[in-house]
Amino acid sequence: MSELLRIERASKRFRQPVPLGDRLAAWLGRPRPPRAVQAVTDVSLTVARGEVVGLVGESGCGKSTLGRMVAGIYTPSEGAVLFEGAPVMPGGHKRSPRVQMIHQDPFASLDPRMKVGETVAEGPVAHGIVSRAGADALVAETLRRVGLDPALRNRYPHQFSGGQRQRVAIARALALNPALLVLDEPVASLDVSIQAQVLNLFMDLREAAAGGSGLTSLFISHDLGVVRHVSDRVAIMYLGRIVELAPTRTLYAAPAHPYTRALLDSVPRLGQGRGVFHPIAGELPSPLAPPPGCHFHPRCPHAGPRCRVEAPALLPVAPGQSAACHLHHGGTAAAATA
Amino acid sequence: MSTLKEAPPALEVRGLRTQFPGRQGLVRAVDGVSFAIRRGEILGLVGESGSGKSVTGFSILGLVEPPGKVVAGEVLLAGRRISGLDGAAMRRIRGAEVAMVFQDPLMTLNPVLRIGTQMAAAVRAHDRVSRAAAWDRAEQALTTVGIPSPRARLDAYPHQLSGGMRQRVAIATALLHRPKAIIADEPTTALDVSIQGQILAEVRRLADETGTAFLWITHDLAVVSSLADALCVMYAGRVVERGPADAVIAAPRHPYTVALVGSVPSGHAPGARLPQLAAGLPPRGADGAPDSGCPFRTRCPRATEVCAAPPPERDFGAGHTALCHHPVEAAA
Numbered sequence: 227m228s229e230l231l232r233i234e235r236a237s238k239r240f241r242q243p244v245p246l247g248d249r250l251a252a253w254l255g256r257p258r259p260p261r262a263v264q265a266v267t268d269v270s271l272t273v274a275r276g277e278v279v280g281l282v283g284e285s286g287c288g289k290s291t292l293g294r295m296v297a298g299i300y301t302p303s304e305g306a307v308l309f310e311g312a313p314v315m316p317g318g319h320k321r322s323p324r325v326q327m328i329h330q331d332p333f334a335s336l337d338p339r340m341k342v343g344e345t346v347a348e349g350p351v352a353h354g355i356v357s358r359a360g361a362d363a364l365v366a367e368t369l370r371r372v373g374l375d376p377a378l379r380n381r382y383p384h385q386f387s388g389g390q391r392q393r394v395a396i397a398r399a400l401a402l403n404p405a406l407l408v409l410d411e412p413v414a415s416l417d418v419s420i421q422a423q424v425l426n427l428f429m430d431l432r433e434a435a436a437g438g439s440g441l442t443s444l445f446i447s448h449d450l451g452v453v454r455h456v457s458d459r460v461a462i463m464y465l466g467r468i469v470e471l472a473p474t475r476t477l478y479a480a481p482a483h484p485y486t487r488a489l490l491d492s493v494p495r496l497g498q499g500r501g502v503f504h505p506i507a508g509e510l511p512s513p514l515a516p517p518p519g520c521h522f523h524p525r526c527p528h529a530g531p532r533c534r535v536e537a538p539a540l541l542p543v544a545p546g547q548s549a550a551c552h553l554h555h556g557g558t559a560a561a562a563t564a
Numbered sequence: 565m566s567t568l569k570e571a572p573p574a575l576e577v578r579g580l581r582t583q584f585p586g587r588q589g590l591v592r593a594v595d596g597v598s599f600a601i602r603r604g605e606i607l608g609l610v611g612e613s614g615s616g617k618s619v620t621g622f623s624i625l626g627l628v629e630p631p632g633k634v635v636a637g638e639v640l641l642a643g644r645r646i647s648g649l650d651g652a653a654m655r656r657i658r659g660a661e662v663a664m665v666f667q668d669p670l671m672t673l674n675p676v677l678r679i680g681t682q683m684a685a686a687v688r689a690h691d692r693v694s695r696a697a698a699w700d701r702a703e704q705a706l707t708t709v710g711i712p713s714p715r716a717r718l719d720a721y722p723h724q725l726s727g728g729m730r731q732r733v734a735i736a737t738a739l740l741h742r743p744k745a746i747i748a749d750e751p752t753t754a755l756d757v758s759i760q761g762q763i764l765a766e767v768r769r770l771a772d773e774t775g776t777a778f779l780w781i782t783h784d785l786a787v788v789s790s791l792a793d794a795l796c797v798m799y800a801g802r803v804v805e806r807g808p809a810d811a812v813i814a815a816p817r818h819p820y821t822v823a824l825v826g827s828v829p830s831g832h833a834p835g836a837r838l839p840q841l842a843a844g845l846p847p848r849g850a851d852g853a854p855d856s857g858c859p860f861r862t863r864c865p866r867a868t869e870v871c872a873a874p875p876p877e878r879d880f881g882a883g884h885t886a887l888c889h890h891p892v893e894a895a896a
Contacts, residue, residue, distance in 0.1 A: 284756035285727075387843070417612040417783060422827035422838035429835060448757065451786075451830035455838075474834060492761035494790040496813055496828055503768065503790070505761030509726055 230442050231273040231296065231406055236305035238266040238291050242514070263513050265291040267466040268305070270540070273406070273442055278432065280457030280474070281446045282489075286513045287463040290410055293446045297327035297408045309406065323353045326399035330411035332391035336383040342369075342394045343379030349402045364401060371434075372397045373427055389420035393427065400431070407443045413452060421452070428456060450493050454478055459546075462486045465513055465521040468540055472547035482549035485522045520552070530558025572643030573600035574777035575624070575662065575745035580637030582616075582623045592854055593619040593632070595801035601745065601777040601794075606768070608788030608809060609781045610824070611798035617781045620798070621747045624779075625664055626654045642744050660690040663738035667750040669730035673722040679733055680718030686737050705736040710766050728759035732766070739770070745777040752787065764791050785828060789813045794883070797821045800846040800859035807884030815894040817878065818886040819864045847872075858889065866890040 242261040244252075251257065266288040273279050283289045294300045295307050298314045307314045309325055329335040336345060346368055347361035356364050366376035372393040383391055392412060399407060412428070413421040428443075435441035447453050453460055453474075460477045462470040462485065470483040481487045491504035508525040511517055517524050523533040532552050540550040552558045582594040593616045601607045611617040623634050626649070639647040646657055658664075666672050674682055683702035684695060693701070699718060706714035709732045722730055731751060738746050748767075752760040768791060771778055780792055788795060788809060795812045797805040797820065805818040816822045825831065826839040844862035846854045858864070861871035868890065875887040880894070 284758060418785070418824060418827045419612060419841045422829075423840050425829065426837050426840060429837065450757075451828065455829035455832065455834050455836075489758065492758050494761070494764065494784075494786040495830055496786050496789050496825065503761055503765035505765050506758040507762075509728065510756060510759070 228275050229272050230275045230277075230310060231271075231444075232308040232311075233269055233271040233292070233296065234306045234308065236266060236269050236292070236295055236302040236307055237264070238288070238295060238300055239264050239303045261514070264466055264516065265513060266295070266302075269463075269466075269468050270305075271461060271468065271471070273444065275405075275442055276435075277459065278443045278445055278457045280453035280460040281444060281463060282448065282450060282453050282460060283463035284448060284489075284510055286465065286510060288466040288513070289446045289463050292463070293327065293408045293410050293444055296406070296444055297325050299327070323349065323355075323402045324405045325408065326402055326404035326406070327408040327410065328392075328395050328399050328412050331415050332383070332388065332395045333415075335395050336391060336398075338383055341380050341382060342386070342397075345383075345394065346379075346397050346401050349398065353402065355402065368397045368401045369394075371400060371431065387420070388416050389423050392416065392420075392424050396424075396427065396431075405442060407441060408446070409443060410446045411448070412445075414447065414449070425452065425455060450478075450490065451495075462489065465511065465516050467521065467537075467550060469522065469551070470547075470549045471540065472544075472549075476544065476547050480544075480547075482543045482547060482554060483522075483551050484526045484528050484553070486549075488525075520550075528553055528558060532556075532558045571603070572640065574603045574605070574642055574775075575779065576600040576638075576640040576643075577620075577624060578638040578640070580620065580623055580634065580639070582619050582628055582632060582634045584632040589848065592801050594623055595854070597637075597796075597798070597801070597803055599796050599803065599806065601779060603744075603775040603777055604771050605794065606771050606778040606780055606792045608792030608795045609779060609798060610783065610785060610788055610795060612783055612824075615798040616801040617798050618749050621664065621749050621779065621781050624747060625658055625662065627664075656690070659686060659738075659743075660741040661743050662745045662747065663741070663743045665731075665734050665738050665746060665748040665751045667753050669727070669734040670722065672734055673730060675722055677721070678718065679720055679722065679725070683718070683733075683737055683740065686740055690741055701740060702736075705740050706733070708739060708770070709733075709736045710762070711736070726759075727755055728762065731755060731759075731763060735763075735767070735770075739774070739776070742774065743776060745779065747779045747781070749781045750783070751780075753782065753784070760787070767791065785813065785824060786830070797824070800854060802859065802887065804860065804888070805886040807880070808882060811880075811882060811884045815880075817880055817884070817891040817894070818860075818888050819866050819890070819892060820860045821886070822892050858887070866892075 239262045281289045295302050301315050343365045346365045350356045350364055351358050351361055365379055369376045374393050413424050432441050445456055457474050460474050461468045464485050470486045481490055488506040492506055506525055519535045520533040520538050523529040538550045538552050540548045541555055543549045543554045578598050580594050580597045584591045584593055597620055609617045622628050624639050628634055641661055680699050680702055684698035687698040687701050703714045706717055711717055711732050752763050782788055792809045795809045796803045799820050805821045816825050823841045842863045846859035847862055848854055856874045857872040858875040861867040870889050875889050877885050877887055878891050879885050
């Protein structure tokens with residue numbers, strides 16, 4: 227499989243608005259260090275053509291920010307996001323419509339005043355893929371691909387149910403014939419029976435595309451069950467870093483990072499029996515002030531002195547599986563002296 | 565033990581009906597719902613959007629806004645009838661004997677008041693105690709729900725707490741008067757999984773230790789299967805299946821419950837197609853309101869002509885029942 231997307235040590239910082247006190251201090255000649263949220267730190271990841279990589283984490287872990295860097299909505303503060311070998315956003319401008327993003331809430335992501343046919347046609351026409359006159363055929367074909375009747379093209383989003391709206395949002399992305407789809411929580415706002423429909427559609431599209439160009443995807447979700455169902459590989463993120471990356475089966479069967487293990491344990495599952503809880507202790511730290519060393523150490527049952535000072539690197543632990551944890555690389559006991 | 569058995573349920577609902585006038589006729593949001601929750605029991609009320617599960621919670625507390633109206637049914641709190649009480653009498657009960665926890669604690673907490681001020685106000689709404697005593701009780705309640713350094717948290721404003729902490733504060737506030745029952749409407753839906761796990765463990769412990777009965781309203785089957793003792797599955801305003809949580813999840817009998825359980829991805833091989841429900845609305849009668857037949861028959865793979873008649877209640881033993889003409893046989 228050839229490589230389609232390469233994320234190279236990408237980081238993203240967002241600056242906080244400077245409070246009045248800090249501005250006064252700067253004016254008086256005593257500048258304070260600027261406040262910044264380190265949303266994504268030093269993330270490297272490759273996605274092969276035709277592959278679906280799941281990106282899992284809790285709120286504030288940077289999974290959506292990473293997805294937006296891939297989709298060309300944000301420029302990385304450091305590092306690079308390379309699509310087919312070239313930066314997605316050279317000079318701050320998105321290079322190619324071949325990376326498309328699908329958002330969580332189809333109530334918010336569709337323009338309520340545009341007919342869905344116009345919504346689907348807008349991208350291809352703007353990018354000169356089809357002429358305005360020729361857009362009709364493309365719209366009809368795309369709506370059929372996502373399982374909607376092309377006769378519905380003159381309706382407005384409010385005339386559709388939640389599941390149908392998400393299909394429209396998927397059609398809008400597919401109309402540009404993307405090589406890479408970034409799906410940010412595409413089923414999180416849907417009822418379970420509707421969620422099943424959208425997941426089935428996603429798998430159908432993937433199979434249909436497998437022969438031709440291939441539908442490569444970055445599937446972002448907090449739902450471990452959904453990600454397991456659709457992904458080939460899974461990356462687990464915690465406070466801006468990837469802590470584990472492994473083939474789906476390996477990750478669920480033999481998680482290497484304590485956070486992955488704890489996360490899998492704390493998810494309620496059907497039929498696991500009542501009253502069996504293994505919650506992770508402690509709070510999610512604020513990304514404004516992440517703990518030093520390994521970000522997970524305050525909540526980790528295996529944390530040692532080394533974890534408090536030295537951030538572990540993401541290193542291989544088994545074929546295809548990497549984890550960022552000192553347990554696998556030299557132990558947690560002694561702080562390594564450089 | 566015999567006295568315990570004879571004690572009335574902590575919360576009992578009989579034949580509850582709540583209606584809203586709609587453009588296409590009457591909407592029967594809650595259409596004859598009955599259930600009972602014993603002391604220390606957690607009942608999961610499961611359904612998808614629009615099934616009437618939240619309106620059931622509001623109806624119990626007398627919080628349905630006009631033009632919506634509770635038109636029939638009884639609500640009994642430890643055997644005492646609380647439905648039909650006037651506003652003042654209901655206010656004395658609400659928050660003291662039965663309390664509610666909502667999905668988003670940011671909506672229920674006042675953003676400009678300290679946690680302690682709000683909780684003390686809740687204490688003093690029902691009990692004549694000094695301000696200091698009220699703060700002490702608030703502190704105790706925070707300790708009960710597992711909040712570290714509770715005194716410091718009382719001085720905080722809601723925005724200074726994380727989502728999980730805010731939800732614990734909401735639960736602690738609901739617990740202030742040791743209510744007989746707490747109605748919790750999607751209380752962990754907005755939380756991260758690791759925090760959700762903590763809250764679920766805490767609620768299970770509270771129910772066991774304090775004897776508070778919980779009505780846990782949610783769309784998430786996995787959550788109730790690990791938390792609840794019993795389940796009621798709602799569809800179109802009716803409870804279509806009920807029973808012990810493990811029995812309903814392991815061997816669902818109503819085709820709708822079967823479909824709900826089946827559409828959860830973790831029950832299937834990765835990449836397999838998930839069973840899909842056909843779309844469809846409950847059939848409506850001449851007056852625009854749903855008819856008395858099975859409301860699920862328009863989407864049901866097992867539906868036949870007889871389903872236009874009111875579905876019978878089938879009993880599968882151990883309190884497991886379903887309203888269905890063609891219930892699914894238990895897997896061998």
